[in-house]
Amino acid sequence: MGVLDSASGAYSGSLGSPIAILVDDDTEVRDSLEELLTSVGIESISFSSTQEVLDAELPDRPACLVLDVRMPGLSGLDLQHLLLTKGIQTPIVFLTGHGDIAMSVQAMKAGAVDFLTKPVRDQTFLDAISAAVAADIARRAAATVSRKTMALYQTLTPREREVLGFVVSGAMNKQIAFDLGISEITVKLHRSNMMKKMNARSLTHLLSTWQSMPADMR
Amino acid sequence: MGVLDSASGAYSGSLGSPIAILVDDDTEVRDSLEELLTSVGIESISFSSTQEVLDAELPDRPACLVLDVRMPGLSGLDLQHLLLTKGIQTPIVFLTGHGDIAMSVQAMKAGAVDFLTKPVRDQTFLDAISAAVAADIARRAAATVSRKTMALYQTLTPREREVLGFVVSGAMNKQIAFDLGISEITVKLHRSNMMKKMNARSLTHLLSTWQSMPADMR
DNA sequence: GCCCAACCTATACTTCGGTATAGGTCTGCA
DNA sequence: TGCAGACCTATACCGAAGTATAGGTTGGGC
Incomplete structure (x- = not known):
């Protein structure tokens, strides 16, 4: 049901x-x-192995990973951590015949969508896939917004970024001017240019845009 | 009952x-x-039973629940769902000798902090408790902020709430006046009163306050 | 040397937001 | 009946924000 009940158009x-x-x-x-x-x-x-996944180029479309835990070479849990390290956040469904509680808990803590055991009922498996794909669609949508905001941020000059920081923290132009040791009219100039580059129609709009950016990029 | 150890300044x-x-x-x-x-x-x-927990008054302080799964009457998982229904979000650590993977996954999906099996290593148990308590401290802090914001929101008149809605969505006074069919000066009045009641020093401050409120209360 | 981008300043003006003051109507309630 | 609170309006004024125009200085690259 949901995201899975249609082949392409949905x-x-x-x-x-x-x-x-x-x-x-x-x-x-x-x-x-x-x-x-x-x-x-x-x-x-x-x-047939985790290494092949690491060597392959993951497709740029909604996806989910279905991992066995016990495999030759790197295990499914190892792969989960490697992908996290690499910043790849494709949702993961574990499916294994050799699991235990500790493994499943570890996997879920690390963000797995589900942890199923073989043999698995068809519907149970499909429901898990459906949930994982839905999560990836939402995640990718958010990532797209974030990426666009960062692209705009990259076009700002150092001074404009400084002013942006003051603006989103609620400072008035007068205060920004004092803190930067420049005149208020110059702050207005930077602020105006910054707002145009960020495509922000209002302070409210700027803030909502701003919050879609990962904090470590600011 | 446990030993009362109140002095701990940490x-x-x-x-x-x-x-x-x-x-x-x-x-x-x-x-x-x-x-x-x-x-x-x-x-x-x-x-000694889940029913006792439901009958008892949970203390208003940082806490965590340690639940066995298999117990007479309602199980630990049942209690978890009941508490969720009642809006009680105290972090839960499961500790059981009769668990399986499906149980542990279900518990983790429902938000459990950890799912441990007996016999448990002392340090493993304490680490889980520590994580759960830390989560509750953070959750309670956020809830306190949210509660204060809602209390302020309750003091607003219907008109002031309407204006607040427009303001946080980025509308200008002129636009708000048009949409409400009143004069701009009246919007300024409502807006001014609203900002005072919400203890907001600036639009930025208002927005950050606003976002601490649960969306279903707006 | 020239250009360009980033940065800074100034004057003059407009718009927007906010305050103060001084009123008005309407509804519900003691 | 009178009062309180919510709601609305107006005039006048202030300060903050934004725009337009017209400059200036630096520092790096061709």
């Missing part, structure tokens, strides 16, 4: 239909899951 | 020292955990 606003990325060393499992996903119109690609 | 900023609320039908487990917590200076209180 995703027109999210730049591409969703894809499930299956990682399992068991060929039969992969084939079986691919078939299940295909039957409900979800595209999928398969890898 | 929690001075959070309105009360933390308390762990243990719910387990096994007396030995409860006594053992209470002793462990006491040894590191954390107060605790015990219940």
Whole structure:
């Protein structure tokens, strides 16, 4: 249901239909899951090891990862942490026959969408995929907004960024001028240029835009 | 009942020292955990069933719940959902000898801080309690800010709330006046009164205050 | 040397937001 | 009946913000 009940048209606003990325060393499992996903119109690609995922270029479209835990080489949990380190936030659904509670809790704490055990009911699996894809669509939408804001921020001169900082913290032009040791009219100039570059129609609009930016980029 | 250890100054900023609320039908487990917590200076209180927790008045101070899953009557997971329904957001650590992966995943999805299995290492348990208490301190601090903002909001007249809505959405006085079908000077009056009642020194300050309010109260 | 971008300043003007003062109507309630 | 609170309006004024125009100084690159 939801994001999964249509093959292509329903995703027109999210730049591409969703894809499930299956990682399992068991060929039969992969084939079986691919078939299940295909039957409900979800595209999928398969890898037989975590290393292949790291070597591959992840597609720029809504996606989710389906990871086995126990695999030759790096485990699914290892991959989860590696991806986090690399800033890749594609939602992950674990699916394993050799799990325990500690593993599942660790995975969930690290942000996994679900942790399923084999054998899994078809509907349970599809529901998890559906939730993961929905999360990725929302995450990608937010990331797009954030990226656009950062691109605008990059066009600001150092002085304009300084003024922006004062403005969003609520300072008046007079106070900004005093703190920077320049005249108020100059602050107005920087402020005006900054507002134009940031495409902000009002202070309120500037603030909402500003908050979509990751704090460590400011 | 746990030993009352009130002097601990480390929690001075959070309105009360933390308390762990243990719910387990096994007396030995409860006594053992209470002793462990006491040894590191954390107060605790015990219940032998979920119903007792629901009947009791939860203390107004930083706390965390430690729940067994399998108990006579309502299970720990049932209690978790009941508390969520009642809007009680005290962090929960599960501790059980009869868990499985599905249970742990369900608990984590519902917001549990951790899901531990018996027998548990002392340090593992204490780390979980520490994380849960820290989460509750942060949650309570945010709730306090939110409550104060809502109290201020309650003092606004209907018209002032309307104007507030326009102001935070970035409208100019002229636009607000047009939309409400009143004169601009009247908008200024409502706006001025609203800013005073909300203790907002500037538009920026008003917006940050505003965002601490739950959206369903606006 | 020239250009350009970033930075700074100034005058003059407009618009916007906010305050003070002084009124008015309407509704509900003691 | 009178009072209080919410709501509305007006005049006049102030300060903050924004725009337009017209300059100036630096520092780096061709």
